[in-house]
Structure formats: structure tokens, C-alpha cells
Amino acid sequence: MGDSSKLVQALKPFCENLRNVAESGKDIAIITHLDADGITSGSIMALALARMNAKFSVRTVSDMNQSVIERMKAEDHDFYIITDLGGGMASQFRKALGSRWVVIDHHQIPEEEILTDDAGQVMNAWRFGIDGGMEVPAGGMAYMVASTLDRKNRDLSSLAVVAAVGDRQDQASKRSFLGLNQEILETAKSLGLVNVELDIMLTGRETRPLHEALAYTSFPYIDGLTWNTSSCHTLLKNAGLKLKDNGRWRVPSEFSQEEKSAIVDAITKFVVTSSKAPTSVIDELVGYVYTLAGEDRRSQLRDAREFSTLLNACGRIGRSGVGIAICMGDRNAMLSAGEQINAEYRTTLRNYISTIFSEKWRLSDDGKVAVVNGDGVVAEDMLGAVSSLLSGSPSLPGRLLFVRTLSKDSTYKFSSRKSLGCKSPANLGLIMRHCAEGVGGSGGGHAAAAGCRIPHSALEDFVSRLKVAINDPRFSTAA
């Protein structure tokens, strides 16, 4: 596990520089990724700057590439803070922006980028031996920066917890955290901001009737139950569960331990008979639940996982500003807008998944590698959400999953994931970067979740490179 003392040491000069920039009244642009981790990390930096009375703006982008860098250069802000993006692109930033930028990130970067970062502009987990795929997301890195700038910013630790679950870093036993994530969680707990409990991880555990909560839970995605309220109702009723009390629907948190075991048994039986999945979904259903104590009991922001889903929805549907406003504290108009966006996002995802499962030719699957063709169906900003969802489906367990779609600009975008129970040592981030760069595209990410973009004409070449790379030990996590 990484050594956070080296990180703490590097944070001092990094924050000194940021403080000088902020206090000298410079116009700062925060450029961040549009997913939940991007929105939280960008918002944490925005809040830290706002509290210093700095002049700043925030913008989200779906990925960092040369055209985004050109636009940044043309906009000519005094300084750029790039969060959750830009790993491996330091030399391009240097060329376009001189020394007027910093990156706060957690994606694995080439050794060369660490060695050439003389001015300490790349605040990346990996350079301190911290696994940015498992131990800290960009939200956690931004939190480290913010809390170094001012101890008062420790109240932003709860947003870093939202970032960690949003980035699926709750991968230790029973969905607990590792390393720096755990340290940040301890801070959030000690400040009374986050409570942690072991429970069934249903969406709306304090707010929705049990059958609705099950239907709204999309990880694991269970074909036949997810988004199907009536079949969830039938399943739970047939399992003998008392769904109503005095005419009022009972919410998941009101069920006893014994009843919860019956709920898990019923779901497990359903999965085993309907998908013949060799892996049990039970491990994916029961785990630590992170509750934001300061949020309203009826709010979708109270459960850190639901909060992160809402932020993802905002980003993916092109309304990142709503997500940023919510992170920055708006609990009125922006929260209502966020809830509507979340509902729209669920409908869109449900339509995509039903098309993918009904048009069988879209899926090619050899038992180890599954490739999904989302051309003409999946909007490019939704691609990562679709691959995350499919990776949690018990009908595709243990696979290396690749989902693609054709973008508006005619490039192909790929999103890859290790599915539930996948034991492959392949490092998807290294594979995507290598194969995409080999055909004139760009890509990267983590061992278990990565993406890339390639030119239209390079599709066949890219796929053949991919087939070789997934078995190449140079691109395995053990390498």
C-alpha cells in the first residue's frame, strides 16, 4: 500500500503555489471530467478556491485530448487546475500553457511523466506509490489538496467518500475502503459527517418501498429484476416477506436481520435459476453502506452511492453544472433538477440495455471476452455508464468486457471493464493506452476500468491488437 507521508510532503509546495495563484487574484479555470469522481474533485477544488475568495470557473469535459487543450489555450485563463484527467499529457500541457497549470489525478501515468515533472505540477497518486485505482480517486486527491490549503476544508471529506464509491473503489472486504480512502473516511466519521453500516446495498434503503428499492438497484444489474418493479414485488411477496405495515410500504432499513436474509436468499435463487450464473450475487448485495449524516432522510444524497449515481447522471446527460451546484451546497432548485435528471438517466440506460440484450448480434462473447457493439444506440457520454452496468450483470460474469460506440465525429469510443468475478490479470488501462496509441488514438484508465478513442478507419486493426494485448504479460497487473 502507498506511503501517504510522501504525498503529504509534496502537498506543501504544491499548495503554496496554488495559494499564491489564488491570492494574487488570477483567473483560474478548473477543467474536470464529467463523471461522479470528476464532478466531486472539480467541486472540492471549486469550494476550496471559493473559500479563499479566488476568481474561478469550472468546466467539465468527457475526455482530455488535443482539441480540449487547444481550446484551453485559446480561452487564455491565467491558470488551469485539471482534475481527474490529463494523465500522461503533462508535456502537451507544458507546450500549450507553459507553467500555468496543475493536474490533480489518480490515473496511472508513465514513469517518464513522473521523472520530468521538475516543477511538481502533477499531483498524482501513483507518483507516491499509491494505487489510484483502488486507494484514492481524484476526489480524494482533491480533498488532500483542499485540506492542506486549509484544515477547515476537512468538511469536504464526505464528498471524497462520494467520489470513492462513485469510482467503485469500495473493493476491499464487504465493500470497504483501502489506504487513503479509509483514512479520509475516518476523518469524515470523526467529524460526524458519514456513518458506516453493514447492510443490503439497495437504492433508497431509507426512502423507497422494498420492491421499488430492489428494482432501482442497478449494481448488480439483474436481468428481470432491475427496473422491473412488478417482478420485484412478486418475488418478494412469494418469498413470504411482509411488504406493508398498517397499509404503509416498509422501506428496506425497517426489515429485521432475519427478513434481510430472506430477501438475499430470494434474490440469489432468482439469479441462479434465471441466469444460471456460476457466481453468487450475494457478495455484491451485502456490504458497507456510507450514509451522509447531514443530508435529509428523504434525500437521494443521503446514501453516498446514490449521491454518486445522481452526479454521474448529471454529467452523462450533459448537465454537469447541476451536479457541481449540488456538491457546492445547493439543496433547492438544483437538487430537484438533479433528481429529474437521475430519472431521465435511468430511463435512457434501461432503453439501451434492453436494446443490447434484445438485438443479440450486438454481443459477441467467448466466455472470457465479451464485446458489445453500441453503434447507433449508445450516446458516447453514456458509454462508461453502460459498460459499468453490464459489468455488474450476472449474465456476463468473469469477462473482460469491451463496449463500443460510434461518436458524432465518427471516431469509435471504447469503454472496458472487468466484470463481476473476473480473475484476469490483464491491466485494461495499459491495454487501452497501448492499443489505441498503436492506431493513432488515445486511451488509458485503471486495471479494471479503462477507455479509449480511435479513428474510424482503425477499428479492425485496433480489435486485432486488443486480442493480442489481453494475453500479453507486459500488460498485466502482475507485470
Ligand code: C5P
Ligand atoms: O469512459 P469510461 O468510464 O469507460 O472510462 C473508464 C476509466 O478510464 C475512467 O477512469 C477514465 O477516466 C479512464 N479513461 C482514460 N482515457 C480515456 C478514456 C477513459 O484515462 N481516453
